[in-house]
Amino acid sequence: xxxxxxxxxxxxxxxxxxxxxxxxxxxxxxxxxxxxxxxxxxxxxxxxxxxxxxxxxxxxxxxxxxxxxxxxxxxxxxxxxxxxxxxxxxxxxxxxxxxxxxxxxxxxxxxxxxxxxxxxxxxxxxxxxxxxxxxxxxxxxxxxxxxxxxxxxxxxxxxxxxxxxxxxxxxxxxxxxxxxxxxxxxxxxxxxxxxxxxxxxxxxxxxxxxxxxxxxxxxxxxxxxxxxxxxxxxxxxxxxxxxxxxxxxxxxxxxxxxxxxxxxxxxxxxxxxxxxxxxxxxxxxxxxxxxxxxxxxxxxxxxxxxxxxxxxxxx
Numbered sequence: 001x002x003x004x005x006x007x008x009x010x011x012x013x014x015x016x017x018x019x020x021x022x023x024x025x026x027x028x029x030x031x032x033x034x035x036x037x038x039x040x041x042x043x044x045x046x047x048x049x050x051x052x053x054x055x056x057x058x059x060x061x062x063x064x065x066x067x068x069x070x071x072x073x074x075x076x077x078x079x080x081x082x083x084x085x086x087x088x089x090x091x092x093x094x095x096x097x098x099x100x101x102x103x104x105x106x107x108x109x110x111x112x113x114x115x116x117x118x119x120x121x122x123x124x125x126x127x128x129x130x131x132x133x134x135x136x137x138x139x140x141x142x143x144x145x146x147x148x149x150x151x152x153x154x155x156x157x158x159x160x161x162x163x164x165x166x167x168x169x170x171x172x173x174x175x176x177x178x179x180x181x182x183x184x185x186x187x188x189x190x191x192x193x194x195x196x197x198x199x200x201x202x203x204x205x206x207x208x209x210x211x212x213x214x215x216x217x218x219x220x221x222x223x224x225x226x227x228x229x230x231x232x233x234x235x236x237x238x239x240x241x242x243x244x245x246x247x248x249x250x251x252x253x254x255x256x257x258x259x260x261x262x263x264x265x266x267x268x269x270x271x272x273x274x275x276x277x278x279x280x281x282x283x284x285x286x287x288x289x290x291x292x293x294x295x296x297x298x299x300x301x302x303x304x305x306x307x308x309x310x311x312x313x314x315x
Contacts, residue, residue: 007052007063008079011037011070016048017284019069035069046072057082101139102146104169120172122199124163137255138165140280140287141229144253145169148289151251153177153225159211159242160184160230160256164192168201170225180205180220182212212241222247222296228254232261236268240299243272243292250292259286266290273297 011019016037034053041047050073052058052066063078098107098114105119115121145166153174158167161181171179183189186208193206207216211234224247228235235242235254246252252274257265259281266276266288273293280287 004083005054005057006079006081006083007054007058007066008081009050009067009070009073010040010076011048011050012046012072013039013048015070015072016050019050099139101142103149103172104142104146106142106165120169122165122168122195124165124195136282136285137229137257137287138162140282140285141166141227141253141255142169144278144280144287144289145173145227148251149173153251155220155223155247156180156225157182157217157220157223157227157245159226159228159238161192161206162188162229164195164201164204164206166227166229167192167204168196168199170227171201171204174225177225178205178220179203180207180217182207182209182214182217184208184210211238212245217245221245222250224250226250226252228252228256230256232257232265235265239265239268239272240297243269243274243297244299246274246292246297248292248294248296252290252292253287254290255285255287257286257288258284260284262286262288272299 016039019035019037036051036053038049038051039047040049050066050070054062058066058080063080067073067078098105100116100119103120105115105121106124107114107121108123108125142165146169153170154177156167156170156174156177157180158164158170159182161167161183164181167179167181170177181189181192181204183192189206189208192204196202196204205216205220207214209217212218221244223245226242226246228238228242235257242252252269254265254269262279269290270276273295274290274297275293276288277291278289280289
């Protein structure tokens with residue numbers, strides 16, 4: 001095992017949440033980095049820390065890319081630490097405690113021995129894709145799905161699947177349902193495929209797609225459960241196309257939005273015939289459950305992919 005490296009910078013809570021919610025950062029950080037954010041002082045929005053772990057020594061360009069993620073630390077010295085012969089992934093995950101939500105228990109390999117017998121456990125390592133369950137958006141979606149366990153769904157789609165966690169949860173809750181997981185990032189689909197094998201989840205169809213703009217997604221429509229855990233900007237931009245693949249009376253679960261962004265997201269979906277039924281607020285974040293109209297929504301004109309530029313970072 002070769003030496004690994006860690007970069008550390010101070011950051012604000014807003015910057016930490018943007019990093020956590022972005023999941024894949026594309027070309028922003030070269031190589032297979034793992035980014036971890038930590039609250040240094042409880043309830044102090046200015047006192048957070050970013051740790052970036054690397055398998056090789058980061059060059060100047062990589063250091064600059066990490067610094068660019070936290071503008072508030074522009075004048076701070078960046079700490080570069082050589083970790084030596086260590087399992088850098090395990091070290092980076094040391095702060096990820098297991099998460100118990102309803103019927104589910106989400107954990108990393110470091111806590112494989114702590115799985116309760118009465119839970120459906122999912123081993124989800126911190127990786128190149130967003131969705132370990134520890135961010136409020138993902139844990140909130142897990143709780144929302146768990147609360148709907150007594151309902152019946154036959155055709156489910158998870159848009160922006162990340163690590164696949166929510167698609168896996170849906171497949172567990174509704175084993176007879178057809179489940180599809182999609183993501184704009186091919187790496188996320190690769191990670192989901194790996195996680196499905198690791199967790200003995202089978203039968204989920206995986207598609208790389210920008211929103212719903214893919215023939216495979218349209219061919220499987222309409223869906224009676226649509227899950228979209230992305231961010232507010234893309235949710236608003238995609239409202240007509242997401243509503244158009246939902247069946248009449250379908251359940252639509254939306255997440256990745258701040259509470260301050262809720263009104264704009266709800267308005268975009270109300271314009272497409274959806275009605276807000278429930279809100280699960282977790283800190284600054286909200287998870288929404290909406291009901292599609294009694295008549296299936298038909299969008300007028302072609303979908304405009306403009307406005308999706310904020311798919312990764314729009315907070």
